[in-house]
Amino acid sequence: MTGGPVPVMQIGDTLLVSLQGDLDDTTVVRIEEHLTNEVARTGAGGMLIDVSGLSVVDSFIARVLTRMVAMVRLLGAQVAVVGIQPAVAITLVELGVPMGGLDTALNAEQGLALLARLRRADRRAG
Amino acid sequence: MPDTDDIVISDQSDLIRVRQALRAQARSAGLGLVDETKLITAGSELARNILKYATGARGRLRAEQVAAGGRRGVRATFTDEGPGIEDVGAALTDGFSTGGGLGLGLPGARRLVDELTLTSAPGSGTTVVIEKWQR
Ligand SMILES: Nc1ncnc2c1ncn2[C@@H]1O[C@H](COP(=O)(O)OP(=O)(O)OP(=O)(O)O)[C@@H](O)[C@H]1O
Ligand SMILES: [Mg+2]
Numbered sequence: 253m254t255g256g257p258v259p260v261m262q263i264g265d266t267l268l269v270s271l272q273g274d275l276d277d278t279t280v281v282r283i284e285e286h287l288t289n290e291v292a293r294t295g296a297g298g299m300l301i302d303v304s305g306l307s308v309v310d311s312f313i314a315r316v317l318t319r320m321v322a323m324v325r326l327l328g329a330q331v332a333v334v335g336i337q338p339a340v341a342i343t344l345v346e347l348g349v350p351m352g353g354l355d356t357a358l359n360a361e362q363g364l365a366l367l368a369r370l371r372r373a374d375r376r377a378g
Numbered sequence: 379m380p381d382t383d384d385i386v387i388s389d390q391s392d393l394i395r396v397r398q399a400l401r402a403q404a405r406s407a408g409l410g411l412v413d414e415t416k417l418i419t420a421g422s423e424l425a426r427n428i429l430k431y432a433t434g435a436r437g438r439l440r441a442e443q444v445a446a447g448g449r450r451g452v453r454a455t456f457t458d459e460g461p462g463i464e465d466v467g468a469a470l471t472d473g474f475s476t477g478g479g480l481g482l483g484l485p486g487a488r489r490l491v492d493e494l495t496l497t498s499a500p501g502s503g504t505t506v507v508i509e510k511w512q513r
Binding site for chain 1: 390391393394397398411412414415416418419420422423426472480482483485486487489490
């Protein structure tokens with residue numbers, strides 16, 4: 253997949269994405285649109301977003317991330333956010349950005365297990 | 379590494395420069411990673427406020443090294459010549475926003491730094507000074 257603001261890898265019906273660097277707002281919003289479109293296009297059932305490459309997440313970036321997760325869920329896919337740096341987590345909590353709705357895990361392996369759990373629960377509920 | 383950074387804040391792409399300058403200043407001052415991240419994030423929120431509420435009104439950041447009592451730190455001064463803030467106390471309260479935001483930028487920034495001073499009056503712009511010190 254080329255041309256997107258961020259590379260997306262697909263394994264089975266799960267999309268893997270890694271966010272890195274100091275992202276400007278335009279890029280953040282383009283990533284949000286791109287990933288939402290990719291879920292719709294591929295019919296993926298899950299998406300794993302690795303944010304370990306983000307050293308700063310301010311309220312705007314956090315808000316776009318939570319909004320994107322909500323949209324992807326509306327499309328019927330589950331999202332796990334993995335690898336939040338400890339300094340970023342501490343900062344977000346103190347800043348007071350509400351991010352309680354995100355499903356998070358320490359690393360990619362645990363994130364995939366979390367996705368599988370979420371999808372089983374989803375099937376039972378639906 | 380110069381001791382002082384001066385950055386114009388007039389476009390969202392300037393946020394990256396603000397964050398880079400604060401990162402460099404935090405490292406020169408010997409702040410730890412958590413304090414560095416808090417300082418950068420607080421600065422990013424204050425620069426966002428300038429872009430949102432004082433558009434085109436000569437927004438600037440001056441970031442500099444400070445020292446006192448054998449400790450070092452960073453002072454970052456955000457100024458603009460925008461509309462100013464009517465009720466400074468309210469603006470520093472969680473959940474107060476005149477722009478449909480969550481109202482967490484100013485109070486959140488205050489929690490992230492050691493010192494935050496907000497000076498503003500309607501018609502005379504806004505100055506926010508934050509400081510983060512070595513532990
Ligand atoms: N530089 C500024 N010039 C004029 N008014 C400001 C400035 N910065 C903040 N304000 C005022 O203070 C209020 C609170 O700011 P704060 O950053 O806490 O919240 P917000 O920007 O409205 O929402 P959020 O930061 O959560 O997106 C703003 O709604 C605005 O009225
Ligand atoms: Mg704000």
